[in-house]
Amino acid sequence: MTSPISLTGLSSGFDWGSLIDQLIQADSAPVTQMQQQQSQITTQQSDWNNLSQKLNTLSSALQAYSSLTIDSTFNVQSVTSGNQNLVTASVATDSNGNIISPANGAYTLSNIVLAKPASILSTTSNGTFQSGLYNFKIINNEYLASSHSTISVTATITVNASSLGDVANAINKVTSANVSATVINNKLIITDNYTGHVNSIAITNTANNSLVAGLGLTAAGTRAGTDGSFNVTYNGIITSVTTYSNTVNNAINGLTINLLNNVTSASVTITVANDASKVMSGIQTMVNDYNDVMDYINQLYYGTASKTVSAMASSSAAQTYGALNGDFTLVNIQSTLLSKMQQDFSGRTGVVNQYNTLRSIGISTDDASDSMGFNEEGKMSIDTTQLQQALTSNPQAVKALLQQLSSDLTDLSSGYITNLVSTTANGQGLIPTVVQSLQNNYNDLSDQIQALQDNLTQERNMLTQQFTAMEQAMAQAKAQSNWFAQQMAALPAG
Template structure:
């Protein structure tokens, strides 16, 4: 739409722009009110989503509390940690006798000192110069590593090097590029060349199939020049670790393992040296179980505190959101202080959060039916609310002494209190129930306030839809205001044109009167 002609007070001397601005400021009041409503909804949406993030974090903690493994933690100790360190995963409690008869090894061949590979000018010498080979020498050899073909045969890799142009580092790169389970390396400080398997165990393998130098008969490159203890046909294998475990019936079982770190019988072993008569003791890890429960309770309290704080937050009705014009007249610090009060208490006594908090508290205060243990509620294991229940909103406190005693007395009973599964809600463990409560709470808040993961256009939540309605209303109002502003300018322009015409007529009359008087 074309803009109307705007003449700003040339004839009247009136500051038309200022007058239109003042008229429009009054007319914009409904738009400012809509924008304030939008800001309040956006702040409310942010507060809801912030609560939801905390609920998601709590749900993750509850998931851990639902798992039986959380309460079956074991600890294992070794009588000889210089030879063996061990941790328990799912091992049965008891005493294990262990002998380490052999460590797992790979294949490793290391040279003695070689000629310097670096020239006096700092550049890397060719193979011919480093090993004093005749010009035109070609080095060839064949290796087998750990890799096998589809028939189970070791794959032979062939290597050829021009001694005049290629260096020891070209040899290393070529071997490593074949991915044959053998790594080549060069220690430039001590001038040592090595071939080493990438793993350990009896599956590790290295064989020198052939080895020759074109210019020197009867001399092998790897053996005579790289000084590796390998001759054509040499074949090396790694070794498995061997561990002997004795049970209480004096039965011994030998286990061959390809690595020095492995899991066996619910234990994680890390072998360090051969040794006999090692005692492994596996017991309940009470400390870990207590800490797991404490972490769960702390996560619950943190979320409950956050919800209760929002429910009781003071509302300042005298501090509405600032308009754009109001912000222009204020400093950044003043705006920050004002908005802190303006967005305070938006969720005070909110029915959604109040319902979530009530469901969480009732869940944690309930009894688990059908348990064969006396530990059928939190208070029985030393987890209670404070005497000042109302002011603290159901916050939980742990009597650690009582909790430890319950775990030591009946670990299975404590575990069932949190983890028991059942169709009937009153028979579910508390963590199982709370997980459902929190999951429903997350969905309820998402349906009301949406999620950061969903774009505004795709947001179908209650607040998301309200924001779209307000945006549509603001857009309609902006169109009306643009039309109103154009009308004001059109009216003032018409006035200016009329005044200008009157001035012109007045000037003409004055001129005519002046002419009549001069003719007398």
């Protein structure tokens, strides 16, 4: 604290203004110390608030983690075809959209013969085609797999045609006929949109149209499609399958198979296996969010997210610590989070001895701690190979372990973390309480600083008044001395 610019010591020759500044500066040391304490408090408040935000993020991740153990996520299966140009396959669903889980394994398909639709070929070519008004009906007998019944659909075709192409175009425009028409080598071909013997088509003349009769379509009668067939080999057992459709839903339970080409001299293997990618991705996300919190806790404790106790002890930076180093609340938070990840779930529902801890499935945490019990890093890591092996060898056991962990993490999220970060009207959590306590300390320091600064102002004013009085006295004494000297000099000599 300095005074306004002034000239001191005019009479005394003594720079007492600088002396006052030095005295006030010395007496201001407690103010400087308290201001430094306030700066530390501000840093700690910011650190606690940031930790609260990260804990909220972790809480959301822990809540979302529970979805990993539901069947629709955990029981995902992959289906691959050895040759997708010949056969494709996928997991089937029931009428309600629920997944039907097929048995894992290899299904080898051989001797594939595609189901075919019914076709009717005209006896008239474009060379003998007669132009005019064509009027006829297409009767399509369609099999409905959902009700195991057949319905008859009749579509009327009317066209003023000058070529077989005109007739084909007219047929294709009537989509309700469920057939397709084309002209190949000057012959009209009408083909059913559905395959197999359960589906058939027929052409009937309307009003005995002679032009229609001339096409030779009505003489064909009712034409049915032909069924397809293939063999399935599973675990050494060969089963023959006959199918009216090339999309097969009922041959292998839980699989929808699409036959794309005839295969007579080779085979195609469909492989069904557990797909752990979604579970592993979810675990990785949860671990990342957890480690983000641990990194920040390390930063608050050690001043860095990665420096461990042993590394600090052997480095020149060993004396650099975080703003919350030694804080028991911070140690307790880390310890509680760690304990959930390191616990043994033996004896709980579905848990087997082989997979009773996260470490047993490849998810481990750091163990070394300092003298206060603070873990050196406390972070989690995933051995993806070990986790994949566990999910492959005994997925239900891993699922049971993760379900128990999920239950505990949900409690951790809704209980412990909520009690840490809550700012509801029902009561503040531990961290907001700590932040408020720090604010109270900050305010107390502000009051003390203000009181000290008021005292220092009074001290400066008092010293200034005292030195000013001294200057005035010395100036008066000097004036008197000068007057006396003048009087003495004025006396006559002798």
